[in-house]
Amino acid sequence: MWELFVRSLDASIVLAIAALGELIGQRSGVLNVGIEGVMLFGATFGFIVAQTTGDYTTGFIAAIAIGALIGLMHGVFSITLGVDQVVSGMGIWILGFGLTTYIGNPYTGPLGMARIDRIGGMSPFFYLALALIILTWFVLNKTSLGLKIRSVGENPAVAEVSGIGVNRIRYMCVIVSGMLMGLAGGVYGLSYNPVWNYNFLMGWGFIALALVFFSMWNPFIMFGGAVLFGALWQLALSPEFILPGVMSRYLWRMVPFVITVVVLVVMSTRWFRTRWGAAKPEALGMPYRKEG
């Protein structure tokens, strides 16, 4: 059982790192629905570079760098050009799917490198993810930079009047956001499932996107959601270890998604929002044009 839980954590940390990237972008008011595409870029470039150089570090740097570049591209479209952020995000997803299929094809197959050592029985990325989540929470809630990020996500016009460079902050956030999504792709492709195949994320980016809404833009709740989703997903694959013979395996496979829907419905109620103060950034998804 413990092994199953640890393995579910391996899946959870990929989702958590990607969702953390999305959360940072969204707190600054920029929505990126192309998270799956950025992860595909990170996973593919990380895989190719690591396999070519035989070095994990270089692979992860490549994954983060390509994530930053795609984040910057999303920034140019959604911040400078002010295009619809959903359209830009969808474009990134489609581009990621198509381009990584084209570029990654010759690399189809296992990575063929010795596995990254575990620390205390856990993936080292578990500790990294925890550190990043604590750091993000601290920056967002306890620093002036975090206040600026939240300000531009809530009311960019007021933030601008207060002397905050809205575009500068948003650019910084979308780049950091892309870096984390690229890293998440790298963790998936180099550590969790190091066998390249086209479209091998199969929708994990969209689960990460849902986790951000699930979390009410709080990094700790988001991490809890990722752990819950990972555990339910693992349980759905091996239900006989906990509740043998209770339901068909096909029904079990629905459980993580049904619970996600139920939680989202509960969270959308006025009672819940009043009680818990859901923190959706008011300016999320809205392009900002400086007046005057």
Place this chain on the structure above:
Amino acid sequence: MSKKRIFQLIGLLLVFSLLMVACAPDEEPVEPVEPVDPDEPVEVDEVTLAINHFSIIEGTTWSGAQHRAGERIAEKYDNVNYIYREEVGPDLTIPFAEEMIAEGADIVVGNAEFMGLPLKDIVDQYPDVYFASVVGSDVTTERNFIRYFPRQYQALYLEGLIAGALTETNSVGIVSAFPVAQVSRRQAGFVLGVQEAAELLGKEIDVYVRYSGDWFLPAEEREIATTLVEEYNVDVITQQTDSGAPLDVAEERGIWFVGKDMDTVGFYGWSDTSTVAVSFDTRWEVLFEQMVLDKLADNPNPETILMLGMESSMELADGREVYAVDIMNDNKIGIEAISPEALPLIPQEILDLVEERREMMIAGQWDPFTANELVSNGTGLELPGLPIPERGEVVKPAGEEPTAEWLLGSFNFDLLGTTILE
């Protein structure tokens, strides 16, 4: 943009769309199919074989193998051309088929089950073209609509013998996609081999099957493979899915892997013989050659159910003879396909049996599904009008040869002794 502008734009788009539709050529009336007297065949000078590949061809074992088959046919016959489209989804099956027919295709192959019904819809519009589609479980055909699938279960039976001999924990695992005739049939071939090895060696071997739910779910396949190893003590694993994750898990955990439908060591270099005990290869070109020869002879009534096995072979352009299916590993075939690291672990009586049964299948004198009784496990997939046979029911007695149609379309049960993990 003002509302007026938006309406103007929509109006313009509508007018443009109407113009495009108006300019489209009238549909040719469908000519009734004139039967051609097969006694007076007309030799065809040139044939174009066209394949709609459902996935990309590079690095994939299914489309990649069928692409190589197309190339080998074109290499062998100077008067055969090979064209293709890749990543063809259900919505593109007909457009790409018609595009290739316009390019001169005489045989249009759809290499995924989902292409069958769309292709069947247009067979009457192109009476001179052969259409072919791989079979999942639907075996409907038309005069010029062929259903094809190789007897992979024969090679899987040999793999099962080897897997049964190799397991030390007496646990063999299968990471599988979902219960459908194609999958159940292949699993049954493998299980028959494992059970026969167990009987010969006095072992009690469990075969565990867990379904992921689809052909390609890399993360799920990895988790299932790992669970089979960790929780079910599996030390020989195989797959009825498409990702490389189970192979990677086998390598990571230091257990034996038995290949699915491609020599991943020899063709792709994805692993080595210290992990892959044996694999098998499907020579789709043997099936395609039959279609091409029928077309070259201008046969208006080609064989519409093509289920070829080890007894069918073709000579490649380089003079090598290849069988429709055969065990293969690291570019070696037959008994030599067994990994040199695995070979000393397999008792001689099993090696002799593998060799003997392979030769008999090549000679067309033996088949695992004909020779053996097929007893239902009570699990499988209920098909319309075809419930899953009760547990313990002898679905087919030993010594009776099952028809190709039954094997392709009605094999909806697992063999007794298979543990399906619910």
